[in-house]
Amino acid sequence: MQQQLNEVAKALLEAKRIAIISHKNPDGDTLGSQLALGGALKELGKDVVLYNKDKVASKFNFIAGADQVVQYHDGMELPETVVFVDCAEPQLAGFTVEDDVLMGKTIINIDHHASNKHYGKWNYVISTAGANCQNIYHVIGAVGGTITKEIATALYTGLSTDTGNFMFDNVSSETLRIAADLKDIGANTDAVRLKLYESSSKKKIEMLKYILNNLHISADGQYAWSSISHQMIEELQPESTDIDGLINTIKDIEGVEIAILFRGVETNRTKASLRSKVWADVNQIAGMFGGGGHVRASGVSINGDVEYAAALMEPAVLDIIRQHSAE
Numbered sequence: 001m002q003q004q005l006n007e008v009a010k011a012l013l014e015a016k017r018i019a020i021i022s023h024k025n026p027d028g029d030t031l032g033s034q035l036a037l038g039g040a041l042k043e044l045g046k047d048v049v050l051y052n053k054d055k056v057a058s059k060f061n062f063i064a065g066a067d068q069v070v071q072y073h074d075g076m077e078l079p080e081t082v083v084f085v086d087c088a089e090p091q092l093a094g095f096t097v098e099d100d101v102l103m104g105k106t107i108i109n110i111d112h113h114a115s116n117k118h119y120g121k122w123n124y125v126i127s128t129a130g131a132n133c134q135n136i137y138h139v140i141g142a143v144g145g146t147i148t149k150e151i152a153t154a155l156y157t158g159l160s161t162d163t164g165n166f167m168f169d170n171v172s173s174e175t176l177r178i179a180a181d182l183k184d185i186g187a188n189t190d191a192v193r194l195k196l197y198e199s200s201s202k203k204k205i206e207m208l209k210y211i212l213n214n215l216h217i218s219a220d221g222q223y224a225w226s227s228i229s230h231q232m233i234e235e236l237q238p239e240s241t242d243i244d245g246l247i248n249t250i251k252d253i254e255g256v257e258i259a260i261l262f263r264g265v266e267t268n269r270t271k272a273s274l275r276s277k278v279w280a281d282v283n284q285i286a287g288m289f290g291g292g293g294h295v296r297a298s299g300v301s302i303n304g305d306v307e308y309a310a311a312l313m314e315p316a317v318l319d320i321i322r323q324h325s326a327e
């Protein structure tokens with residue numbers, strides 16, 4: 001663990017020009033990781049560029065540097081050192097290690113997904129970290145960087161958003177200790193609260209209405225799922241942030257252990273977001289269909305519409321509940 005951290009720190013300190021890449025549909029943790037690490041490395045005199053293949057949602061504008069994330073498009077060059085943050089695999093950022101643009105580059109992988117593929121030359125992957133921003137906090141310490149108020153806000157955003165605002169069981173005493181340190185430094189926790197938790201868009205509420213109208217609960221009450229068809233998504237045109245967190249409403253139903261939200265991202269492609277509450281390993285369930293993530297939160301992409309995906313996954317989910325009930 002310490003050796004991984006030292007190797008990553010050494011590689012970052014030796015690099016002159018560094019690209020930091022966050023995953024597509026950037027969330028608070030990947031973005032917080034990117035902006036915090038980017039800010040600290042710039043302070044150390046590094047030439048840093050920040051890339052994402054998607055646009056950063058406007059609700060993250062309160063984090064310093066959010067406007068400096070450049071939307072990457074094919075044909076753009078990358079510097080000699082490329083850091084992926086919060087990406088179990090480069091594909092999640094829209095790259096593959098075989099991409100010409102990554103040939104001969106030093107890839108650094110800083111992540112907290114159990115399903116991480118250790119694709120970097122240097123990898124700092126701590127899957128017990130509730131948020132990747134915990135790992136970034138340690139990386140900044142290891143390179144001798146300074147955590148400013150702005151960087152503290154970026155890190156706190158990741159800690160908060162990946163842990164259901166410090167509520168999920170991925171929160172460790174370390175998560176809370178780091179959060180306390182960030183608060184002492186001056187992290188703007190009020191901005192996190194107001195911009196991320198007390199500002200649901202009207203579109204998000206529309207989506208929620210639709211999801212609740214479409215809610216299915218298994219006979220034993222332990223599996224709940226809902227879906228949003230591709231047609232509906234075309235109609236409502238939600239931003240990714242209008243969808244974030246909706247799955248939790250289904251998961252939060254009393255007695256539900258496994259929750260899945262299916263959404264038709266293309267005519268024949270469905271994304272499933274999986275959550276569990278107490279015992280179910282949704283990383284394992286997503287893995288059966290080619291996806292992955294964490295024990296309590298994972299995702300998978302399935303070729304087919306939402307009805308197809310829901311019918312495909314239901315037997316596997318019910319089977320796992322049956323097995324657990326029999327134990």
Ligand SMILES: [Mn+2]
Binds near residue numbers: 086
């Ligand atoms: Mn994360």
